[in-house]
Amino acid sequence: MFDNLLTVMIFGPLVTGLVLLLLPLSSAIARFAGAFVSIICALLGVKLFADFSPATSVAFHQSYPVIPSLGINYSIGVDGISILVLLVAVILIPMVFLLFKEKQKGYYANLMVAQGAMVGAIAARDVIMFYMFWEIMLLPIFFMIGLYGGERRVAATIKITVYTIAGSLLMFASIVYLAIMYQSQTGVWSFAMDSLTSLQLTGTGATLAFIGFMVAFAIKIPLFPFHTWLPDAYTEAPTGTTFVLSAIMAKIGVYAVIRFVVPVFEESFVRFALILAFSGVIGMMYCGIAALVQKDFKRMLAFSSASHMGIIALGIFCMNLQALTGTLFQIVAHATSTGVLFLLLGIIEERMETRNIDDLGGVAYRAPLFAACFAVAMLASVGLPGTSGFIGEFLIILGAIKFNILIGVLAGTTLIIGVCYMLWLFQRVFFEKQNKRTEQFRDLSLLETITIVPVILLIIFMGLYPQPFIERIKPAAEQYTLILTDRAEIADHTISETIAK
């Protein structure tokens, strides 16, 4: 029965979501069903993670032809690159069901669909499959923001949808280009990842196709300057959706770059790596600085999330083992820490009906457990050693320095920038004097505690003992780095030679 694990994890939630949409159920039942299915998926995901052996190239692989004449297959599997992203996606979603009460069942149904699509996009080994799930991912987001969002939800919905679709179309064009190139080089049609990586791509066409993919993923991540949809969408979306967007979907963008762009377009990738790395670093600094003066709690976290995504993306572009491992690790680390921050914010919003930072204060006195959880997640997000955030950021900075000293130094400023806005936020929300509103604040309930505390423990565990995670990433990361170092003449970026000059 465990052979079909992945398929179950993809279609279980998808079907549940559709059934929930069609049946006239109350939202409580929908929430219960969603929680049940997502917890089952989370358990399956953990089993998958435990069973996964890093030695195999693609584990849990399944492939059935869908359109044989075009070589389109239903092909799924996980490897060292996707395993952590998959784990994050399945273990974080149940928290939304457990923590937030929504009035409409459609919210839960959409969340289910989103989960299925995300797992599908992560597990897909066929570009068409990937594209399909990638697009399905957007639909529930569209509905969730558009139907259940804040005051300016319509504008935000339009912005995120148009932006994302524009990127996706470019990607689709590039996919078609790849398939045609493959057909002309080998005579058969195929959209399988493994066959497309063997393509020899040169010239303007390859560059354009590369840009097509890159723009689509850069919008999703989002990389500077494609981030402008993010503050609006994150702020207007219901908190559960913001959580899904920031903790999981953004990571799928990063994952997709590693999965599709790096092995297929080695040459273009190496050529553009420096520019992309700068874009990541500048995005980190830009969003981090912008976060400082935000008055809206959620908007500040949105900018913070965007800032960290810059660093995470940077890890890919540095093209060495440490940075890539750091990125993959940081995907989990950031998902958990930012995720918890957003969830806790959601709890504040639910109880106080405000997100304005100036209206808060002194929360720590009434809710010490809440404050402690927030503090741990915040410290992980600023990369304090002993939490998961440090391992990833340290590896990325280490790799960045090898890639380019200037980028490395700029990347290091994340240590300072993050602390500035986070501490100020913490001060104004948790310290200082209580006001009438915050005096009523309840600490975490039992359900909330058992939902959030395990993730907090995971954050600390990953900081103190990251090796189980790193080991599962390692072989794949090594393989990907090898692809690039073979191709890249990045020797002149190494420190020794720079200094020799």
Next chain:
Amino acid sequence: MEQSTPYLGFIPLLPLAGALVLGLMHIATCQGKRIPDKLYGILGCIGPFIALILAVKVFFELKALDEGKRVLLQRVYNWIEVGDLKISMGFLADPLSSLMLLFVTFVGFLIHLYSIGYMAGDKNFGKFFAYLNLFLASMLLLVLGDGPVVMFVGWEGVGLCSYLLISFYSEDPANVVAGNKAFIVNRIGDLGFVLGISFLFWGIGADGFDYISLEASATNLNPTLGLTVCLLLFVGATGKSAQIPLYVWLPDAMAGPTPVSALIHAATMVTAGVYMIARFSFLYVQVPLAGEIIAWVGILTALLAAIFGMYQRDIKKILAYSTVSQLGYMFAAVGLTAYSAGIFHVFTHAFFKALLFLGAGSVIHALHHEQDIWKMGGLKKKLPVTYWTMLFGALALAGCPLFSGFFSKDEILYSALAHGHGAIWFIGLIVAGITAYYTFRMFFVVFHGKPADQSLYDKAHESPPVMTVPLVILAVGAVFAGFLNLPHLFGGHLMVSHWLSPSLVEHHPDPTLALELLAVGGSIVAFVIGVSIAYRKFGTKAQEPVYRGFHKFAENKFMVDELFGALIVTPYRYLSQGISRIIEPWVTDGPLKSMALLYRLSGLAFKVFQVGLVRVYAIYMVLGLSIMSFLLIKTLNL
């Protein structure tokens, strides 16, 4: 040569466990029934106490080993292993770290004890002890870590605890701001540290990234890279140990409870930078230039802070500036490759400065949290124990001959002379004089003369034994710690230096009697001059002076805080405002908005054609068909 010692890891682990237990207890009970303070106090002191015992055990175990083989190691597990980067969660005890270990646990334990009295009745008593335990765990990790990255964990951990404890009275925004400032400034230094170890890794880290492997391959380091690494690490040290230009956080850090100031901001955490540079002595000896820069920064910090110290009115701030100044001495020492002298000063300074802070705490406690020295006076009679212990502390700090501070400071000044840095020696001498002056200025104003505020004076009372006992113990340390490293001149054997020598790579210039005499004589003269000026001005009648001109400028700390505010903080905030108010909506979002505008305009343009009449639409269709047909005829040549 490697000895696996299974209990090393327990030294930081025990306080950590204590912190967890206390923290959970606090969280669980702070809303409802209170757990008695005594239970918290006992639980809080158990961890440090066992750590102290283990530290002593480590010391004797090391001592039992042959000289040159004095290393105890424990590798608990592989922490991070990515490619060449192999970092294990490992602990290393050698003479250097064992010395640090001893006094950190010792002073730490005493201060825990003292805090039971000082913090009595505070509603966050449990939280305080949890933080204090966590701090001790981090500090021990910093000291015991077997490589730079493990050290960095402790390094940041102590920074975090420092933040938490400075903003302990968090209802007052000013305290939290002080905490934020400490954390952020420390983070600037940490950036240097991270970059430093990153460069170090790419330089020579491939064969193992712990001190032992690094020391073995240190000679392979490219000199330019070496200089970069050394300076970057020093940036880290300036943040943590409050040197120019990152010293600004330490005086503000006095917002925290006084035991915190004693433990973190005087005795242990702030000396981490010195310890780190001594740890990396194998790098620094290769790059003399870096050492010289450090020495100059250190001695200038010492001078600057001493000048500020002369004009402060807050008893804790006087001590804070004094700490910065003493740290400057230590850096001058390690910069001149006199590592053992520097570490020895760390050691003695821990005793007398902790003593002074705890004494100050006792005074503050007695006066119900009054910290302004001009409101004190004549407390000698009311607080006899505090008076006498503080006197010993002050004498040690001022460098009175035969007190601990005298020997360690003299060692540093002598090294400056011996290494041929006369200028540094001379500045050091001036600083010694100023130190003696401001120490006794504070001492006289607080304890002698007449009470400035009679009502405060009347209510003052001596502290309970749980506070005074640590004072006495520390006073004994402050008096006698110096004899551990008695130089040859006084018939000693430089025991501490000798003990440390296996861990440190340093050059000992041959001792010359003339230089030693010069150094000792200079120190004594400086002490006498400083104290006598202080006595003449404040010895009998203390009156608050009015500062003008340069003095006023110095009282305002040369406006450095304001300068930083104007140069960094304000522009940063404006930058942030600018980005989120102007750049974000108009520049980065601009293309998107202009696209939307384009759509709207073209919509307006096309609207003209939408007359709403079916017939007209039919005409459009026919026209379109007609044009298409025309083109088809043309292209297909039908």
Next chain:
Amino acid sequence: MTETLLFYGFGLLSILGALGLILFKHPMNGAMSFVITLISLACLYALLSAKLIFAIQLIVYAGAIMSLILFIIMFLNIGESDLPEERGRWFYLAGGIVAIGPIAILMQRAFKTLPPGETAIVGDGFGGVQEVGMVLFTDWLLPFEIVSILLLVALVGAVVLAGKREVSE
């Protein structure tokens, strides 16, 4: 020869009928003239040996549909005042002829590519009920069913639209 003559005769009639349709002012006149076109077309179908279509054209088009239209025209009792003013009619006509030019030429050219063929009357085995039925109920079964559904929908739609009582007022 007779067939050719008949073709030209009916062809001319049908064109005249169509011209009448688009030129007469009153729809009644237009409709009557359109009936002429429909009947001529039915005859042309007969000339093309399409017996069934000939019959259906007469019965359904000329018979049912046209009488429906005429019925409605008369039902509404349209007088001169009801007619829209059509001042730009000639202008539109002239413009239309110019615009249609390329379309007509294109279609004409396209048909030119077809092989020439005879139109002699075919006897049995073509265009009868049996032949059409065979094809209709085998190859075209699905479209047939769909059309039947379409008719049903149209029926319901017409009832709903025309039968709407003005409840709101």
Next chain:
Amino acid sequence: MIHNYLTLSVILFCLGILGVISRRNVFIVFMAIELMLNAANLGFVTLSRLHLSMDGHVLALMVMAVAAAEAALALAVVILLHKHKGKLDTDVFNLLKG
């Protein structure tokens, strides 16, 4: 001969178009559309004769069915229009005006 039929079909079709674009009377426009359908039917039947296959006839049948459906609906709409506006002018419908 086939070509003559086809030419006739084209002429009728074009007349239908002219009717649609030049007239405003709903009935005339409607009948002009019917005229175009018939022109197409003529084409189908002619081609069917040319190839001697029955498919054209079937298509013609379908077109008639569609025309019948259309007639029913369109006339219903015309009645409604007349009820509401009292006019038979297509230019009265301008709800689509942008």
